[in-house]
Amino acid sequence: xxxxxxxxxxxxxxxxxxxxxxxxxxxxxxxxxxxxxxxxxxxxxxxxxxxxxxxxxxxxxxxxxxxxxxxxxxxxxxxxxxxxxxxxxxxxxxxxxxxxxxxxxxxxxxxxxxxxxxxxxxxxxxxxxxxxxxxxxxxxxxxxxxxxxxxxxxxxxxxxxxxxxxxxxxxxxxxxxxxxxxxxxxxxxxxxxxxxxxxxxxxxxxxxxxxxxxxxxxxxxxxxxxxxxxxxxxxxxxxxxxxxxxxxxxxxxxxxxxxxxxxxxxxxxxxxxxxxxxxxxxxxxxxxxxxxxxxxxxxxxxxxxxxxx
Amino acid sequence: xxxxxxxxxxxxxxxxxxxxxxxxxxxxxxxxxxxxxxxxxxxxxxxxxxxxxxxxxxxxxxxxxxxxxxxxxxxxxxxxxxxxxxxxxxxxxxxxxxxxxxxxxxxxxxxxxxxxxxxxxxxxxxxxxxxxxxxxxxxxxxxxxxxxxxxxxxxxxxxxxxxxxxxxxxxxxxxxxxxxxxxxxxxxxxxxxxxxxxxxxxxxxxxxxxxxxxxxxxxxxxxxxxxxxxxxxxxxxxxxxxxxxxxxxxxxxxxxxxxxxxxxxxxxxxxxxxxxxxxxxxxxxxxxxxxxxxxxxxxxxxxxxxxxxxxxxxxxxxxxxxxxxxxxxxxxxxxxxxxxxxxxxxxxxxxxxxxxxxxxxxxxxxxxxxxxxxxxxxxxxxxxxxxxxxxxxxxxxxxx
Numbered sequence: 001x002x003x004x005x006x007x008x009x010x011x012x013x014x015x016x017x018x019x020x021x022x023x024x025x026x027x028x029x030x031x032x033x034x035x036x037x038x039x040x041x042x043x044x045x046x047x048x049x050x051x052x053x054x055x056x057x058x059x060x061x062x063x064x065x066x067x068x069x070x071x072x073x074x075x076x077x078x079x080x081x082x083x084x085x086x087x088x089x090x091x092x093x094x095x096x097x098x099x100x101x102x103x104x105x106x107x108x109x110x111x112x113x114x115x116x117x118x119x120x121x122x123x124x125x126x127x128x129x130x131x132x133x134x135x136x137x138x139x140x141x142x143x144x145x146x147x148x149x150x151x152x153x154x155x156x157x158x159x160x161x162x163x164x165x166x167x168x169x170x171x172x173x174x175x176x177x178x179x180x181x182x183x184x185x186x187x188x189x190x191x192x193x194x195x196x197x198x199x200x201x202x203x204x205x206x207x208x209x210x211x212x213x214x215x216x217x218x219x220x221x222x223x224x225x226x227x228x229x230x231x232x233x234x235x236x237x238x239x240x241x242x243x244x245x246x247x248x249x250x251x252x253x254x255x256x257x258x259x260x261x262x263x264x265x266x267x268x269x270x271x272x273x274x275x276x277x278x279x280x281x282x283x284x285x286x287x288x289x290x291x292x293x294x295x296x297x298x299x300x301x302x303x304x305x306x307x308x309x
Numbered sequence: 310x311x312x313x314x315x316x317x318x319x320x321x322x323x324x325x326x327x328x329x330x331x332x333x334x335x336x337x338x339x340x341x342x343x344x345x346x347x348x349x350x351x352x353x354x355x356x357x358x359x360x361x362x363x364x365x366x367x368x369x370x371x372x373x374x375x376x377x378x379x380x381x382x383x384x385x386x387x388x389x390x391x392x393x394x395x396x397x398x399x400x401x402x403x404x405x406x407x408x409x410x411x412x413x414x415x416x417x418x419x420x421x422x423x424x425x426x427x428x429x430x431x432x433x434x435x436x437x438x439x440x441x442x443x444x445x446x447x448x449x450x451x452x453x454x455x456x457x458x459x460x461x462x463x464x465x466x467x468x469x470x471x472x473x474x475x476x477x478x479x480x481x482x483x484x485x486x487x488x489x490x491x492x493x494x495x496x497x498x499x500x501x502x503x504x505x506x507x508x509x510x511x512x513x514x515x516x517x518x519x520x521x522x523x524x525x526x527x528x529x530x531x532x533x534x535x536x537x538x539x540x541x542x543x544x545x546x547x548x549x550x551x552x553x554x555x556x557x558x559x560x561x562x563x564x565x566x567x568x569x570x571x572x573x574x575x576x577x578x579x580x581x582x583x584x585x586x587x588x589x590x591x592x593x594x595x596x597x598x599x600x601x602x603x604x605x606x607x608x609x610x611x612x613x614x615x616x617x618x619x620x621x622x623x624x625x626x627x628x629x630x631x632x633x634x635x636x637x638x639x640x641x642x643x644x645x646x647x648x649x650x651x652x653x654x655x656x657x658x659x660x661x662x663x664x665x666x667x668x669x670x671x672x673x674x675x676x677x678x679x680x681x682x683x684x685x686x687x688x689x690x691x692x693x694x695x696x697x698x699x700x701x702x703x704x705x706x707x708x709x
Contacts, residue, residue, distance in 0.1 A: 143338065
């Protein structure tokens with residue numbers, strides 16, 4: 001049996017030692033780091049929340065309690081639905097979609113400019129300067145925005161100093177700071193897929209469209225955007241996923257009375273010590289993410305391999 | 310003014326706005342690192358100072374605001390971040406390499422599934438990877454009794470390395486896949502035909518070919534690990550990394566020491582980026598030269614004579630550097646002239662704030678006294694406390 005195992009083509013091709021290294025590395029990664037933790041979390045999300053000592057005891061059984069809590073609220077609650085958590089969830093999704101679209105709108109002209117209009121050295125310079133801000137920690141970038149948007153922050157001080165407004169605008173309280181920060185946080189992940197996609201378009205196609213009398217808008221709509229579709233899908237998916245799962249930016253920038261969905265998970269997990277419910281909420285987040293990716297793939301007919309490059 | 314001019318102007322304006330949006334906050338934050346005020350701000354500007362990089366300050370109300378070099382929590386966090394980064398590089402690079410090489414050998418039907426699993430971790434939200442690792446290892450630690458497993462299962466650094474490796478391996482995988490796409494398999498076949506063993510082929514051909522990818526994967530893995538927050542905050546348990554320390558600091562209240570930290574990171578980043586760019590250009594030049602030589606040697610008649618221009622060009626960057634130096638020296642002399650730098654300025658600012666603070670303490674005490682005079686009964690909140698909360702700077706300083 002053993003000798004049979006080692007005569008498989010895989011071993012023949014790579015040699016025994018290297019083949020074993022490949023297998024160990026890949027199995028360790030797929031099984032121990034990716035699959036088992038997720039499955040265990042799924043299992044935990046259907047269990048009651050019991051202290052570690054009572055695991056496997058009579059109080060540890062399978063239940064839908066945590067998912068019910070997400071939809072209907074606690075059993076003693078007055079409301080028919082759990083408006084607080086559902087509200088946080090809905091807001092997170094809606095704002096994430098908005099952030100994704102805003103990113104797309106902001107990045108498209110820049111990506112097109114760098115890819116097709118700018119001369120090569122300018123393009124290189126622009127790309128390098130695009131990357132530099134994103135080597136800095138997400139927390140510190142949000143912190144920079146916080147300095148701007150705080151109630152006694154730079155923007156308010158300048159505006160009141162000039163005399164445009166009498167009182168500071170509550171940017172943080174109304175979550176303007178948060179939205180700006182979320183758009184800021186992952187804009188690079190929209191820029192590069194877009195740039196790569198537009199870059200591969202033949203300039204002659206644009207010229208041809210122009211020669212045949214198409215307007216600038218029409219050229220973009222009919223030539224550039226269809227060509228850049230994989231890049232657009234890829235950028236949108238990455239930005240949406242990261243925004244929905246963002247924790248660092250909301251920690252720094254969200255107002256004290258609103259929550260981002262991962263913050264809710266964090267609360268159940270670390271502050272309320274209810275790991276099962278935290279897991280259940282995580283599963284909900286995961287499902288939404290997967291649904292989003294699949295929908296994007298279905299609508300725009302791209303393969304998963306094209307999304308992540 | 311033709312329409313193309315208008316378009317150009319609009320595009321320039323848009324580029325300007327976009328890059329202001331990207332860099333403006335960072336530049337303003339960098340300036341706040343030099344303001345001596347306790348709250349990171351540009352206006353009102355108190356004094357020019359380096360203290361947020363050094364010792365921090367003891368505020369007028371007695372609390373200590375740590376500077377960059379005296380903050381031991383930050384240092385501990387930095388050390389564990391470095392350890393985790395190293396661990397992740399050691400795990401993720403070999404894993405990514407193995408997975409990428411195997412991808413070239415997998416047959417077509419399995420290939421899609423294999424590829425999907427490989428890139429799945431990037432699509433998981435970071436918080437989920439952190440949580441799933443923690444819940445699994447907590448369970449394993451519980452089952453393992455008092456032994457080694459329970460020890461490492463509750464070790465935040467170990468868990469963080471595992472959790473980060475889960476998705477950082479994918480980054481490495483993608484880097485290796487990109488490099489392997491251009492690999493010429495005939496090299497391997499030639500070596501095998503000449504009698505090399507598979508292990509020799511791996512070490513003598515594949516590894517040297519992949520060397521640049523190994524280097525860039527290691528750098529990317531380290532950086533990704535170093536700045537990760539979403540996964541780390543769950544898996545680190547009771548330990549602290551640089552990012553979790555920063556997060557807890559930001560949450561408690563914001564201090565210019567953080568601006569100082571950010572400025573240091575920005576400086577390091579720019580130096581790294583410039584070095585990388587210079588190295589890359591040198592490499593490109595070398596490559597171009599060797600290609601040219603190759604072509605001229607090939608052409609026997611040497612019709613493609615190329616005269617190498619030896620000239621001296623002033624790089625455009627010099628202008629920017631000179632401008633920067635002039636600006637800095639001008640700003641520096643202005644600051645010195647107006648007595649905005651140094652101990653005397655800071656003392657004056659502190660004194661003013663201290664007296665303000667004392668005034669407000671007095672108001673507070675007076676109000677408490679009048680509360681006593683009321684003689685109980687009416688302990689509810691309907692006394693007039695005056696305007697003691699009027700100064701917003703007062704309570705900002707309590708935040709740390």
